Amino acid sequence: MKNLSRLLLVAVLLFGMSATNAQDKNNPWAFGIGVNAVDPYPVGEDMPQGDYFDEFFNVDDHWNILPFVSTVSLSRYLSDGFIFSATGSLNRISKFGSIADPITGRETTNRVDNLTYFAIDGRVSYSFMELINSKTFEPYLGVGGGYTWLDDIGAGTLNGSLGFRYWLSEKVGVDVQSTYKHSFEDYLPKHFQHAVGVTFKFGGTDTDGDGIYDNEDACPEEAGLEIFNGCPDSDGDGIQDSKDDCPNEAGLAEFNGCPDTDGDGVMDKDDKCPTVAGLKSLMGCPDADGDGVADGDDNCPNEAGPAANNGCPWPDTDGDGVLDKDDKCPNEAGLVELDGCPQIKPSAEVVKSLNTYARDILFDTGKATFKTETDKVLQAMVTIFKEYPKAEFSIDGHTDSTGSKATNQRLSERRANAVRDYLIANGISADRLTATGYGEDKPIADNRTRAGREENRRVEVNLKN
Structure with missing residues (x-):
């Protein structure tokens, strides 16, 4: 029987570890610490034990609790809601069921000599979190096996667990569980082990190898930078590619990552003169005489003139300040307000x-x-x-x-x-x-x-x- 117990433990552990090849990209690992309580009373045995679930919550009379961290667990999330957990726990057994007082006949706690309790257990559990469509409450059922030592005597157990986790955040939760441990040896009593603790999620898959887990990577299949949540910046201009209108050319944030080589405020792709600083109104081309005609189109680039005259000034034959094209009296000096004609006073x-x-x-x-x-x-x-x-x-x-x-x-x-x-x-x-x-x-x-x-x-x- 002792060899059977040990073989069962090894089989459960091997099953769990081999099944962990299937990975959940959302933090597949979890580490937990907590406090456990051992209760050998409500397991369907005669005195000093009792019927199944009898006085199940009688903490004072039946539960054995150490007042410090006494449970450590490591879990690996499997596919489709399945989780494998390996747990180590320590306790002291001083309450072992109830006995009848020989005088009064009343039942009292059966006290024993602080027996050392140590257990290593493996468990595969199923999470109902997706089934109930909850983001914080995670009930689960689990089966597994382990090996428990009471003082120097050990035996294998077959375990069944019921519990829940309540996630305070994406990575931190409270874990409450109760496990029935069925012993395969007469010298190790069947018993319940309850535990409450804190669970921390960690780890994950990094498909693109950029050091950012897929569940936190906005671009999980493209290697990127942490400042951009794992998305790339191919041209290194500080603007991630998905927001960069010119992802292969280093540019400026004000132009959504596109360059402005001549620094005239017109990005190269819209600049007709990308290597010479110019004016926005002329699509980046210069206008030396400031007449609104780009130098490349100006027949008189150093002398202001209208576009209608190809950038050259109109003549003013009579010198009255009214160009010939607008002067109704082009050969006679006049007034601007009279369209170039002299003022005529009444006789x-x-x-x-x-x-x-x-x-x-x-x-x-x-x-x-x-x-x-x-x-x-x-x-x-x-x-x-x-x-x-x-x-x-x-x-x-x-x-x-x-x-x-x-x-x-x-x-x-x-x-x-x-x-x-x-x-x-x-x-x-x-x-x-x-x-x-x-x-x-x-x-x-x-x-x-x-x-x-x-x-x-x-x-x-x-x-x-």
């Missing part, structure tokens, strides 16, 4: 005509409002003003001597401004017009006569130099 006859109209402007008595029939007169004046768009005029208001001088002054100013406002409202630039009131100070006739006073009540238009 004295025209000014006289304006004043003839101005004399016909009629105001309401003592007011600066126009009488209805005056509108035609004012419109005729507007027409003349528009014929001379650059000429400047003064609008002068005058009164007779009737009334106070202050009243007449105010009235003349209001009437002169009324005419100016009308002209402005009808399209004449305000910059061309000024309005001045002279009151009764500049009569042109005798204020003592009715006819003279009528002549003195007037508006005059004068051409400004």
Whole structure:
């Protein structure tokens, strides 16, 4: 029987180690430490043991626990939810079931002499984590065998386990399990061994050999760099290939890894002059004269000129600052605002005509409002003003001597401004017009006569130099 026990242990260990060739890429190894408790009571034997699962959780009376780390395990994840584990555990047995008090008949804990307990076990378990679709809770069932020594006597066991792991993070979890150990020798009692501990995952597969495990490698089949989670940077410019628009040419981050040889801010692939610094607006080509025409297309590269003239300047024959192509009077110096033509001032006859109209402007008595029939007169004046768009005029208001001088002054100013406002409202630039009131100070006739006073009540238009 002793040889059978040992053969069983070897067979279980060999099965587990040979099955570990199938690898899980997500941290196939796990290391665990914890505390174990040995309970020989609830295993279906007579006194000092008891029925199966009787008082299963009676920690005080039946469980033997060492108050320090007493279990160490190493696990290898197999395929399809299977895990192989090798565990070593140590304990002291001082409680061995229950006995009846010969006097009272009451059951009390059966105390024994601190027997040394040591076990080495192998187990294949199945994880239900994927089956229940959980990312943190992992229940499992396991079967296996081992060899247990009680003091100096050892025997093989066939083991069945039930437990769960709760993963606090991707690599760290709490492991709680209970194992029934069935002995093949009479001198080693059947018993339960419970354990609780911490499990740490580690290891993995590195397909591309870049030192980063596949489960943490964003590019598991291409050797890469740790800073890029295992993805490559072929041109060594600090930008991983998947984000590099030019993965085989070292470039700049601002251009997604593409180069700018001449440093003009235009990447080479978009630069028509990649070896000569130029302007972005000209696709990287230079413009020495700053006329907006690239030097390669400029017939006058050192003299600014328009693209329509191939980069050469237009002539200005009359030197008035208006190019011949825009000059309506190319052989006569003029004004820019008159498209190169000289300013034409209205003649004295025209000014006289304006004043003839101005004399016909009629105001309401003592007011600066126009009488209805005056509108035609004012419109005729507007027409003349528009014929001379650059000429400047003064609008002068005058009164007779009737009334106070202050009243007449105010009235003349209001009437002169009324005419100016009308002209402005009808399209004449305000910059061309000024309005001045002279009151009764500049009569042109005798204020003592009715006819003279009528002549003195007037508006005059004068051409400004």
